[in-house]
Each structure stands twice: as structure tokens, then as C-alpha cells.
Amino acid sequence: MYDLPSEDPEEPGLPDEFHDLQPQLLSRTLHLSRYSRNNCFTASDLNLYYDVTHPLWQKRPDWFLVVGVPRLYEGKDSRRSYVVWQEGKFPYVIVEFLSPGTEAEDLGRFHSAATAVTSATLNGEPTKKTIPPGKLEVYERYLRVPHYIVYSRYTRRLRYFKLEGGSYHEQTVGEVAPAIWLDDLEIGLGIWQGEFEGLPDAWLRWCDREGNWLLTDTEQEQLGKEQERLEKERERAAKEQAQAQLLQTARNLLATGMEIEQVIAIARLSDEQVRALDAGDL
Template identity: 30%
Template sequence: MIIAQEQELQENISEDVIFPPGDLYSDEPPVETELHLRQIIILLQCLEWLWKDRNDFYATGNMTIYYSPNQKKSEYFRGPDFFVVLGTERKTRKSWVVWDEDGKYPNVIVEILSPSTANTDRDFKKELYQDTFRTPDYFWFDPYTLEFAGFHLLDGKYQPLEANEKGHLWSQQLELYSNPK
């Protein structure tokens, strides 16, 4: 009797369950905290305001980049907190698929550090963005400690950026200074 009731309950539940569509936009998990979301929004809004008359770039946050040499979305994907691709059409996308975008990888990536991601952002992702993506400018920022670091790709290796007298770091790709303080 109990088994029959449980089976009937499961059948009723399956009718009420709403399944997500198969054409999902991105495989990225939600942002870590509200502060992370705010940092991504600030970066995006500032760049879009500064470049409001430009249509030759794509900037977004917390979106998956698919980069499999086998052109499979099920392997080799990563989702930076914020990235910019230059020399491309400024249009809405569901994800960044390298093989559908003429092989283009981001020109600039910014990772927002958190206790759970900081080591990965400083080590694994830095190496991935240097060696695989070949992203010219890579930055990370910790919104809690205000740790801010930047790197520029030179001869295949990231070189740390030196802050100017005001503490700003220069992005050669964006031709802009940044300073979170």
C-alpha cells in the first residue's frame, strides 16, 4: 500500500514539474555574491558608456566561452566574470563560441576574486588565459580586500603591470586605465 501511494505521488509530481528548455544560454553558475554581480555590472556599464558610439566590440559578464578544438560544447568551456572581445560585432549572444566567432578569444578578461575562486583565478585561469586563450590583458580584483592585479601578454607570457603614480593599471587593449579604489 505504501509503495503504491509513493508511486502515485511520483506520477503526480512528474506532471507538475517544469523542465528547463533545451536551448540554455550559458553553463555558468550564478555569481558568488551580490558584490560580485555589482562589480560585473559596473565594468559593463562603464565600458558601454565610454564606447557608446562603437560597434566593434563585445563585452559581457558571467558567460560561457566554448573553445573545444573538436567544436563540442560539452568539452573545454570556461566562464570569466567579465570579458571583452575587440574587432567583432556588438550584438546579443547566448554564449561565446570561439569556432563560431572566427576563432576569436577575449582581448581582456577580468576575474572577481572570492575565497572559493581566488586560487583558481590566480593560477589555473591565469595559465589558461595565457597559454590557450592568449588573452592580451588579464586582471583580477578582490572586492573585499581591494587586491587588484593586471598582466599583459608579452612574448607568450604574462608580465605584471606596474601601477602609475595614481595606482592605476593600463590596459593596452582597452586603451584605458583602471583602479578600483
């Protein structure tokens, strides 16, 4: 596995901070009911080797999910790349974030302004030289990824391609969350307008069937602390209310002329409290 390079010196860097943070948000809000976090693998900008006959051919998806594999390679080490013929599992979802210059590569034949380039053609002309296929062709023909999603933060356009009959067919995307529902994973995806890691933007984010945004680990921790604080506040308020009721009961009993010792026994208050009530100090 590690004899294949983990970096491509000819690959350009990330175009902006969004392209660094958006994959993190997808991974941190991913909660699958059928798979534990230790039984699925997510990655971004990681070399994905897809063809054993051309072992150096690779693509680097902006984000991808593989289910049914351990998070750690062989259960003990983080991956430096993902080699499908060694792992035995192909990606189940791939997401690409469009940036200037990547549209033709990411969209292939679905890009209206470009002719798809395949491994058999170059610049629209047949070629005898074997060249690596484009991303769409790899995801569709080589990896057969069931769900391919493309999002542009510049236009806020979300596109969803589903593998049907061996080829991708574009699906209708809703206007509200879940804009995309992946029934086999029981999870949805939508565009969330908010702030993540200090950056306000329109982000792709996982949600449930009702459109409720799934929380990051940090948000879950904050929610847990807030729920704990509210529970303590409810307990404190309940104790104060119970104490107030006991004091009022003691006042009423004293008003009837009942002896202090009897009031103490009935109200279960201290001697000091009842005597203070009797003296008008409480």
C-alpha cells in the same frame, strides 16, 4: 552556436551582490575611442567556449571584452554563449573578481598558496585522463588574452597580468587612477570608492589618462540635463541683466527731462514700462 549549453548546473551562483553589479559598472563605463559600442562585445558570467577539439570545454569569466566583433551575433541576436572558433575573435581583456574558493582557479601559478593544476596534472600528480585546464592556463595558452586583470573586493588588491612572449607577466599597478593603463585601447582602470546602484563599495572603474572616471549612461544623461538647466539659467540671467540695463538707461534719460516718446524709441521699452518709470512705480 546554440547547440552548446548556456548554463552549467555544477557552477556555483554569485557569492554576493557586488559580483552582479561590478560587471555592469565595467560595461556601462567602457568608452573606447577606437571602437564603437556596436563594434565590441562585453559579457559577464557567460559560457566562453575556447577549444574546438573539446567543444564542451568552457570557462565563465566574471567579465570580458572582445573588440572588432558586432555586439549582436550576426548583427541580429543576443549571444547565449561565446564560441571562439565561430566568432573568429578572442577576448582582449578578461577580469576576474576573487571570492573565497576561486583564488587558485583564477590565479593559477600566481597563487602563492596553491600549485597550479593543468590539463596534464591532477593534485600535483601526472594523469592520463584529460581534464579541462584552469582559467589562467586557458586565458594564457588557449585564448592568449593580452590583458588579464584580477581584483579582490575583500582585500582591495588589484593585479594585472600582461601577455608577453606567450606567457603572463605580472605588471606594476599604480596607487591612483589610472592604476592600470591599456595603451592599445587608450583607456585606464582604477579603484573608485563610491556608490553604484545604491551599494557603496570600492569598485573597478574605467578612466581616462588623467584619471577622470568615465561616466555611466545614467550619469551622462544626468550631466546633460544639468548642463541644459545651467544653460537656461544663464540665458534667463542674461535677459534679466539686459532688461535691468534698459530700465536704468530709461531712468537716466527721463532724469534729463527727455520726452517719454523719445525715451521709448531709444530704450526700446514699452509705453507702459516707461510711464511706470516716470511715475516712480519701477
